[in-house]
Amino acid sequence: MTLDNRSTVRKVLIITLLLNLFVMALKAVVGSSTGSLSLLADALHSVTDSANNILGLITSRFSSPAPDRDHPYGHQKFEAVGALGIAAFLGIACFEILQGAVERILKGSDPVKISPPELWLLLLVLGINIFIAFYERREGQRVGSPILIADATHTMSDVWVTIAVLLGLIGVWQGIQWLDIVLSFPVALLVFWSGWSVLKENLPWLVDEMAIAPEAIHAIVMQVPGVINCHDIASRGVVGRQVFIEMHLIVDANDVEAAHRITEEVESQLEAKFRPVRIMIHVEPPAYRSDLISYESESKRG
Template sequence: MQDNRSQVRKVLWITLLLNLFVMALKATIGFATGSLSLQADALHSITDSANNILGLIANRFSSPLPDREHPYGHQKFEALGALGIAAFLGIACFEILKGAVERIAFGGKPVEVAPSELWLLSIVLIVNIFVAVYERNVGKKIDSPILIADAKHTTSDIWVTVVVIAGLIGVWQASALNIPQLRSLDVILAFPVAFMVFYSGWEVIRDNLPWLVDEMAIAPEKIHRIVMTTPGVVNCHDIASRGVVGRQVFIEMHLIVDTSDVQTAHKITERIEQRLAESFGKVRVSIHVEPPDYESDDISFGSTEKAEL
């Protein structure tokens, strides 16, 4: 398996510098205008920078190549890094909601926005779009979960920034249009901003948790159909799989073949491995060849009932 960690590091360093620039710009304008939603958005951008640093740390330990201490590779380090991103998103969501509730309950300094500040925020939006597209494209190209997860986070940041800019435009026009209610947009929009942050974190968890808990990667029935149509196979049972399709999948099975010759049996198993790789991408298959007396109708390994948690 190819080691793409150097490419991941390059992307993370570039996006870290851009995120620090965005964070500083948002924080400066947020405190200058007194905008709660923009300060919350700056907090969101702090997590972007923290995510890049976390990604660099995780990348240091996430070699896909197996070694003596980690015979199944190190890719779970990247999944752990992605869950760390989700944790940062949860913290950001809490801080946004806390600030909004405090503003509603106790009030605060009125928000004042100038056109020049809105133009500066448009630069922030352009940088965020570039970072999200850049990370997502490279992440998909080299199959890096940490880059894909961070790209999702940055995509949520884009929508957060759009919402915040829309609210600040409303605040800016409140006096001109003689609609004082528009000044409340800054606090009101802090709530959907928090929801967007929360949903982004949930997506990261959903995509990476199956890898960490060894959830079934491929239905045993799908594997069984492919194996049983391979010439020379008599029976296939006790099939198990884990990992993530498209990233790395480990497959185990017990097999009975129509031959007593070891070399012929080996060729049959190699053919099975090739067909599974063609169907599911990166797979590492472990096949236990058994004598005819061990034939079984149990396709799945273990109980077919879901365990009660």
């Protein structure tokens, strides 16, 4: 069983793209008029927000969970690849922010000037960013979309960035010019942390890390009548998104039909617990014996 959430993902990404373009324009205009390094860096961060939405639309177009001849396991890893693209954009933004801050320290710059109306515009920007982050995360969790959850994480970092920038500009408004440069560094660190979080969440999917402990699968399978034992259990994917399970199953059956009924019940139990899931079972006769639940570790083989 596979779930196709791409229409919802595209709708959410289009809405957030339009909002992010509006936010980016506001930050760029206010940043240019005030000369604020931290705000211009924040505008650069918003450029990556819009780029991420476009990247998400592209990857969602190709990330169908349905298998075909060339992709028998579906195409959902395209979404994880898109999430890694978001991490790359965040890394670039981090570098640009740090570079701008160091250059301003070394070369100096004109003083930053900010007015109350410009501060109110930034409060509006903050409110829009908070809405985008919670909207994307809620929809991403509802439909199980890694690209929406990753983008929501990115946008949440934008919320903290904008808060830091606002604090700095309020300080500048009160005459503390150095706050604008100083706060550029934590902004960069927040951007970097967001990128690392996205990378850490999506690498297991791409490298086929174990999705479910074999002991948990074994416990469920052993409750099915007719099962003697199961071994060489392997799983990959992400629970709630798409999981693939394979195993060797020893059954108490002397004909194909009886073995088939037992495996159908095993699949039904696993489907109820871990759906959506695709299961591959290799059936073995009652006389076969193996106490090995999962594959041996590297340390045991050595």
